[in-house]
Amino acid sequence: MLLSIAICLMGLPFKLDAQVTVKRGMTLMGSxxxxxxxxxxxxxxxxxxxSAVSEIRRIENLISEWQPHTQVSAVNRAAGIKPVRVDREVFALTQRALAFSRLSDGAFDISIAALDRIWRFDGSMDELPTPEAVQRSIAHVGYQDIVLDSVASSIYLARSGMKIGFGSIGKGYAADRGRDLLKRLGVQGGIVNASGDLSTWGTQLNGQPWRVGINNPLKAHKMIAVLQMKEESVATSGSYEKYVEFGGKRYAHIINPKTGFPASGLISVTVYGPSAEFANGLSTSMMVLGAREGAKLLRRFPAYKAVWMSDGGRVRRIR
Incomplete structure (x- = not known):
């Protein structure tokens, strides 16, 4: 997810009633x-x-598809060969991801990790890929071929070349788990910010809610909304930092799993509600579905709200 969130600690001394606010940044899960x-x-x-850092590293060591020792990497190596037994935590996360694929009619799909990298957003693309190349790129994508066995706690990728990855919801999941751990340890308030997918609880030192600003992707240092949050989570998906342009049209890094083409119509989608993981799944799905169908999906979950901006710069908010 793109780091399009600003945390505003408003007008307060950092010590009150024998308490302090302590903030630490670090690189985890590659972000x-x-x-x-x-x-x-x-x-x-x-x-x-x-303790929170240790918990997030533990999660990374379960679900990273980039590290060869993880359970997800073992699942990917066995694609088309055999099921792989995984911890219940990994199994449950995969179950939730597949449920989201069904809810979004495939707009969300963790098997998109197998997508051939014909779209490059590092400045090296000088022409659009051919329709044939795009079609070949999604040959190994399809959540319907992810087979789960609850009794064996196993995951089987039914076709050789398939691959799963949790880049779309893994950081939100880590933010939620970090918050849960710190609450269990008795920490009264704070934020776990996973590169813009974040979970909050409690209040600031002065008793005020946490203020989370949503950056305007078209105007640097401007915000399109400021959220007042206590125990809540937020996630943002956006197309405004990684993209290429051909013929005056922008092609962004969020790919439609069904077509192999970049999603279009929306520049950014921010979703907020109880869970960063779920908000993350919604924001990704809405980027692919577009404003109309994305709004329909969002309204099925009244605990979640959204702010988004269209390619033309129009801001809409569903409360």
Whole structure:
């Protein structure tokens, strides 16, 4: 997810009623994370942050498709060969991902990790890929061929060349789990920010809600909304940082799993509600579905709300 979230700690001294706000940034899951906690002193605060970091690293060591030792990598290596037994946590995350694929009619699909990289957003593309190349690129994509066995707690990718990855919801899941852990440890308030997919709880030192700004993708240093959050989560998907242009049309890095072409119509979608993982799935799906169908999907989940911007710069908010 794109880091399009600004955390605003508003007009407060950093010590009140024998408590402090401690914030630490680090690189986890290949992205920028930031953990903020409200605690009685900085020593305890840093110990709790250490615990959250350990939890996120544990998750990364389960679900990363880039590290060869993880269970997800083992599943990918066995594609078309045999099922692979995984921890219940990995199984349940995959189950939820497949449920989201069905809800979104395939707009969300963790098997898109197998997509051939014919779209490059590093400045090296000098022409559009041919329709034939695009069609070949999605040959190994299809959530319908991910087979789960609940009794064996196994995952089987039914076709050789398939691959799954949790880049679309993994960071949101880590943010949720980090928040859950810190709450269980007794931390009264804070934020786990996973590169823009974040979960909050409690309040700032002055008792005010956390203020989370949604950046305007077309105007640097401007915001399209500021959310007041206590126990809530937010996730943003966007097309405004990684894209190419041909013939005056923008092609962004969020790919439609069905067509192999970049999603179009929306520049950014921010979804907020109880879970960063679920908000992440919704924001990704809405980017692919577009404004009309995305709004229909969102309205099925009244606990979640959204702010999005169209390619033309129009901002819409569903509360």
């Amino acid at each position: 920028r994370f930031e953990v903020t906690v409200i605690e009685r002193d900085s020593v305890w605060a840093n110990m709790y942050i250490d």
